[in-house]
Amino acid sequence: MNIADRYAAVRRDLHRAYDDKLSPQVIDEVLDANIARAEERATVKDFLPVTVGRATVEDLADLAADGYGGVLKERPEVLFVSAHNAGRAQLAAAVAKQLAGNNLVIRSVGLNGGKTPAPEVITVLEERGVPLDGLYLEGVNPRTVHLSDVIVLMGVTETPNVPGKRYVHWPIDDPVGASADKIRAIADDVEDRVRDLLVELGVLRAAS
Known part of the structure; x- marks a missing residue:
């Protein structure tokens, strides 16, 4: 370089x-x-x-300093990881973006490649009023990810080749190919877990 x-x-x-x-x-x-x-x-x-x-x-x-009490705090970063970045990780990224806004750096990645959300996942996000601009549609590599504060492994056990301060496992079913009702239940589970994580990181907006 x-x-x-x-x-x-x-x-x-x-x-x-x-x-x-x-x-x-x-x-x-x-x-x-x-x-x-x-x-x-x-x-x-x-x-x-x-x-x-x-x-x-x-x-x-x-x-x-004047506007932020003398402290310039770096935004926390979360990386959501699933098998193909088509369902769980994209759900989590979109919900996190809706809840945290610009207070959090959010990325998602598929261990086996992929950056396109499944159509049925998009449908459920639209039903819930979750903006699709929270979907992560770029590739991820160590240079762009840097040291994520939290790497969330969703339905996978292997860790990605990117650095993280902390890894958490969320045992969430794959919504891709599931029925609409099943995807809605998975989305509820994802949102509950995302909310808890954002509260822990101190970035959940008061209006949410």
């Missing part, structure tokens, strides 16, 4: 962690200013993305 790619990765990390507290434009401006200063002074540039990233976090914390 060249230095431009490493700066781009730092930028993505900062947006993912802090753009619920500060605008993306402010984050970019502070980062770009730090990059420019560092590039002007440095003779060896190999470690600049790391040092620039740390300096930017410190500067952003100073900017956020």
Whole structure:
């Protein structure tokens, strides 16, 4: 990875962690200013993305101090894992997005690949009024996931090749191919578990 790619990765990390507290434009401006200063002074540039990233976090914390009690807290991140990312993990991701909003970084992954929710799962989400923009439709790799605060294993025992602080197992049936009533019952179970997790992480919105 060249230095431009490493700066781009730092930028993505900062947006993912802090753009619920500060605008993306402010984050970019502070980062770009730090990059420019560092590039002007440095003779060896190999470690600049790391040092620039740390300096930017410190500067952003100073900017956020007045509105956030002097603390710039990184958003927690949860990764939902199922076999094919078509049912359980997508249900959990969509419900978590609806409940936590922008207070949580949410991703989902299938151990055996896949990023397309099953049509019957989408139907039940629509019945429940869960916005489909909470579905996770991108691939996941260690660089984009980083260190998830919680990795939720749903109906699988193998852990994904991504880092996590804590792993939890939810024994939830696969909704793909099940009857509508069965999927509704699974969705109820998923929502109850998601709510408990979000309360534990301190990100459940009061209005939910």
